[in-house]
Amino acid sequence: MALLEVNGLGISFGGLRAVDDFTINIEKGMLYGLIGPNGAGKTTVFNMLTGVYRPNNGTIKLDGENLVGKSPAQICQTGVARTFQNIRLFKKMTVLDNVKVALHNETKYSLWTSMFRLPGYFKKEKEMDQRALDILAVFGLEGQAQVMASNLPYGQQRKLEIARALATNPKLLLLDEPAAGMNPNETAELMETIKLVRDKFDVTILLIEHDMKLVAGICEYLTVLNFGTELASGTPDVVLHDPAVVTAYLGE
Amino acid sequence: MLTNIIEQLLNGLRTGSIYALIALGYTMVYGIAKMINFAHGDIIMVGAYALYVAIINMQLPAIPAVLLTCVTCAVLGVVIEKVAYKPLRKAPPLAVLITAIGVSYFLQSASLLIFGATPIPFKSIINVPAVKLGSVTVSGLTIVTLIVTTVCMIALTLFINKTKAGSAMRAVSEDKGAASLMGINVNRTISMTFAIGSFLAAVAGILYICQYQSLRPTLGALPGIKAFVAAVLGGIGSVPGAMIGGILLGIIESISKAYISTELADAIVFGVLVVVLLVKPSGLMGKNSTEKV
Numbered sequence: 001m002a003l004l005e006v007n008g009l010g011i012s013f014g015g016l017r018a019v020d021d022f023t024i025n026i027e028k029g030m031l032y033g034l035i036g037p038n039g040a041g042k043t044t045v046f047n048m049l050t051g052v053y054r055p056n057n058g059t060i061k062l063d064g065e066n067l068v069g070k071s072p073a074q075i076c077q078t079g080v081a082r083t084f085q086n087i088r089l090f091k092k093m094t095v096l097d098n099v100k101v102a103l104h105n106e107t108k109y110s111l112w113t114s115m116f117r118l119p120g121y122f123k124k125e126k127e128m129d130q131r132a133l134d135i136l137a138v139f140g141l142e143g144q145a146q147v148m149a150s151n152l153p154y155g156q157q158r159k160l161e162i163a164r165a166l167a168t169n170p171k172l173l174l175l176d177e178p179a180a181g182m183n184p185n186e187t188a189e190l191m192e193t194i195k196l197v198r199d200k201f202d203v204t205i206l207l208i209e210h211d212m213k214l215v216a217g218i219c220e221y222l223t224v225l226n227f228g229t230e231l232a233s234g235t236p237d238v239v240l241h242d243p244a245v246v247t248a249y250l251g252e
Numbered sequence: 253m254l255t256n257i258i259e260q261l262l263n264g265l266r267t268g269s270i271y272a273l274i275a276l277g278y279t280m281v282y283g284i285a286k287m288i289n290f291a292h293g294d295i296i297m298v299g300a301y302a303l304y305v306a307i308i309n310m311q312l313p314a315i316p317a318v319l320l321t322c323v324t325c326a327v328l329g330v331v332i333e334k335v336a337y338k339p340l341r342k343a344p345p346l347a348v349l350i351t352a353i354g355v356s357y358f359l360q361s362a363s364l365l366i367f368g369a370t371p372i373p374f375k376s377i378i379n380v381p382a383v384k385l386g387s388v389t390v391s392g393l394t395i396v397t398l399i400v401t402t403v404c405m406i407a408l409t410l411f412i413n414k415t416k417a418g419s420a421m422r423a424v425s426e427d428k429g430a431a432s433l434m435g436i437n438v439n440r441t442i443s444m445t446f447a448i449g450s451f452l453a454a455v456a457g458i459l460y461i462c463q464y465q466s467l468r469p470t471l472g473a474l475p476g477i478k479a480f481v482a483a484v485l486g487g488i489g490s491v492p493g494a495m496i497g498g499i500l501l502g503i504i505e506s507i508s509k510a511y512i513s514t515e516l517a518d519a520i521v522f523g524v525l526v527v528v529l530l531v532k533p534s535g536l537m538g539k540n541s542t543e544k545v
Contacts, residue, residue, distance in 0.1 A: 072429075073435050082433055090422065090426045090427065090431075097422075100416075104435055104436055
């Protein structure tokens with residue numbers, strides 16, 4: 001059984017059919033790419049997967065568990081985490097706190113414990129700090145733990161978003177244009193980081209990307225979306241040389 | 253002369269810290285729900301009447317009566333949010349604002365129906381003897397007020413900065429969408445904010461009623477609007493701003509009453525607001541938000 005099974009997913013906004021009959025199956029541990037021209041409906045797919053939008057038809061199953069109709073918070077607790085195309089960190093919080101907020105799901109101490117500062121509170125807080133720092137270390141951000149998130153350089157903000165998403169302990173990580181606005185050096189570094197994340201955190205990754213070099217370099221399987229429908233699917237070699245895909249990107 | 257100034261400052265500090273407690277409710281709710289809860293002042297009134305009912309009608313001792321009052325207000329705050337504001341989460345701000353004014357009138361009218369328009373005298377439940385420090389006399393009420401408000405403010409600051417629920421609140425106030433995608437239950441966080449804000453309003457209501465010793469259905473209006481001014485003065489949305497704004501407002505008010513004119517005191521208070529907003533439109537502790545183009 002695939003980790004993520006999406007079947008016949010569709011959504012309309014007014015008269016516009018934004019995504020229609022979208023089907024993918026992602027095996028556990030895969031690095032899957034979702035590509036397509038601007039406005040193809042890629043981010044809309046992400047929004048449906050994470051419960052921001054409710055699809056009009058189709059099913060979404062994670063490990064066999066239905067996700068349609070659940071709230072974003074519940075879906076996150078089921079094991080889907082994401083980053084955003086335009087960075088949406090908690091800018092007024094420190095780097096460490098950004099990650100700790102996402103550890104939220106798992107921190108179990110009662111309000112009373114924290115109010116009266118019982119020993120359990122300090123123990124749990126220390127554990128959380130350590131876990132957050134461990135995650136930050138993977139991204140080379142542990143030195144900036146106390147820096148305000150808004151003061152990080154752009155490339156590091158992108159990394160912090162991935163770190164924050166990982167802190168929710170997801171089975172499936174959705175990356176929305178992780179390389180947007182990066183220079184070639186930063187992109188190359190990011191490719192390494194994404195591979196590392198997949199292996200180290202034992203997570204399955206679905207990413208949206210425009211950078212063809214990145215997509216061809218790391219994705220094992222691709223689906224191309226155009227005008228809300230699937231244009232092609234397969235390994236990068238096959239898909240990127242598909243005449244229909246080339247036409248969609250470059251025109252006739 | 254000096255004795256007098258110190259006593260006036262202490263009076264100002266006492267009133268100011270009550271304003272600060274109320275202002276915290278305004279600023280927290282604004283921070284998280286991006287709305288001005290104009291019914292917040294009337295929570296103070298409900299608190300005052302709840303205390304009266306607990307002490308006089310139910311014959312409860314002071315401490316259980318105070319607890320009952322705080323719980324009543326916290327629950328009321330949550331219920332108001334669920335019934336009146338939650339359905340308007342996606343409505344334009346003006347609709348929410350008018351609803352808040354409606355809730356305010358509803359609460360006032362309800363207590364008018366139940367308790368009538370005649371002011372009810374109420375004896376302070378705080379019976380702490382005054383303390384003499386040199387030539388300065390500090391009343392028991394002032395001491396209790398300052399201790400209670402300081403404890404509340406420290407507890408709130410620790411709560412917001414050091415607990416997971418507090419960090420969830422900060423996250424929701426910055427970006428509801430991103431917070432919910434990180435597994436935070438936004439509705440529960442908003443409810444909690446209203447509960448805490450109303451709890452603080454109840455504490456403020458108890459201290460306020462022990463100072464003024466008379467109950468009217470409109471008693472929450474004036475401290476409510478003053479605390480709103482304090483929250484704006486300090487920078488709406490900022491927790492330390494609300495504390496500083498409240499205390500500053502109380503001191504300005506009491507000094508103006510003592511040395512300038514009792515009638516002009518309110519005018520001076522609101523005048524200070526105008527001047528601060530002219531110089532620093534985001535308030536004392538507020539951050540200027542610049543929109544990236």
